[in-house]
Amino acid sequence: MAVDTLERAWAAAARVVDPELPMLTLIDLGVLRDIAVDDDGAVVAAITPTYSGCPAMAAMRDDLLREFQDAGLEDARVRVALEPAWTTDWITPEGRAALATAGISPPGAAPRRGGPVAISLLPTRRAVHCPQCGSADVELSSEFGSTACKAMYRCRACLEPFDHVKEI
Amino acid sequence: MAEVHTHAEGEHDNAYAGLLVNDAHWAFGTDFEDPLAGVDTTVPDGVDPAELAAYCLMLGDDALVFSQRLSEWCSNAPDLEEDIALANIALDLLGQARLLLARAAAADPSIVPVLPDGSPVPDEDRLAYFRDDQHFRNVRLAEVPTGDFAEIIARVLLFSTWRLALFERLSRSRDAVLAAVAAKGVKELSYHRDYVGRWFLVLAQGTDESRSRLLAAVNGLWPFTGELFSTHAVERSLAEAGAGVDPAEVRDEVLGVLVHVFEASEVTPPPSGTLAGVQGRLGRDGVHTEALSRMLAEMQVVARAHPEGRW
DSSP: OHHHHHHHHHHHHTTOBOSSSTTSBHHHHTOEEEEEEOTTSOEEEEEOOSSTTOTTHHHHHHHHHHHHHHTTOOSEEEEEOOSSOOOGGGSOHHHHHHHHHTTEEOOOOOOOOOSSOOOOOSOOOOOOOOTTTOOSOEEEEESOOSSTTEEEEEETTTOOEEEEEOOO | OOOOOOOSSOGGGOTTGGGGTSSOOBTTSOOSOOTTTTOOOOOOTTOOHHHHHHHHHHHHHHHHHHHHHHHTTTTTSSSHHHHHHHHHHHHHHHHHHHHHHHHHHHHOGGGSOOOOTTOOOOHHHHHHHSOOGGGOOOOGGGGSOOOOHHHHHHHHHHHHHHHHHHHHHHTTOSSHHHHHHHHHHHHHHHHHHHHHHHHHHHHHTSOHHHHHHHHHHHHHHGGGTGGGGOOOHHHHHHHHTTSSOOGGGGHHHHHHHHHHHHHHTTOOOOOOOOOOOBTTBOGGGTOOOHHHHHHHHHHHHHHHHOTTOBO
């Protein structure tokens, strides 16, 4: 019974997309951390914010609860998982492909941390390719973009601007 | 042919549809969503709940007040990219503030301002909008009135370098909530500090005008830095309990990073000199400059006029 509920819950959750990156499901984005069935048979989904100020958390919760309801899982709730902190390394291969198809450059490997963080006074070096034409001749225009998780680049070859999901 | 991804409901395509999802919520805040929903907020053994709450208010108020100052740049920055960058930094800090104020309220509910029965205002918004200036525990660097672009670059450099050093240590706090908030904050603050560090270099090596404005900003802000490393009794107590960080501990590391940026920019650090408190009381004690009162008046006026406002 619980196994069946869990399968239906995952299937329902797989339909929920990120409000700001709608080409990605919450699973692709790595934001949906866990789904469990508690002792009373209620579905409990755990989501984690991409950035502390992520304004999409309420929308994600509402979308998850609606999909659970549509799947006949009336008794469901969403909890916040703060730890471990979200990293772009959790974006799935399918998610990375979907980003590239949508014209958004997927992130490279997240920086490894431990101990004091060194300051970098030179532009962040990344192996970024233009998602439009594939050229590696690109330049950073800003480390901050239309959402907290993106940096802005432009391609010197095809001259198109594009977003890059920055590594955290 | 490529498959086109569409939503049958089109919920995110229509700005009005989303308004009907939740029946009603407080008109000026963060919705009913609890930022700590399902998070274990049990206070660890050996940590005083009231002191933990006071400590979370300190770190939360630093972020809240500085976020409000950064937000004043929205639509006022020199160009679109910088406008968006400053707004992003403000949003990250607001997110940190929200979690920290919520954590403070969960540790000691008695600190949350009381509103009329049935008020829909969540705890972290009550703390943000319904406390007076003397109850804010932020360092005074955060509240300095907004100056020019050089001023905000210099101030974010001082603030983010200091906060990053604190949070890197705080990520090992015995309080799991504080540790998680700090670990996440480290990633954000690293971006903030890199961004302003590069601008600091550009302004210092740019024109005579940009350099003179940057030097004026550094000289004007420097007296606020002494307070960053001054240990409040609550900070000492939390540090001893393994849940907080004594800010005096991060002084050498912070100054080391700043000197590195200053040297690369050929800027001489100003002689030390600290803005005095009132009978030894500083921002952490609730003693602030007049600027905070004015800022809060603007930030809080609409919320206070409609403590039960819904839409």
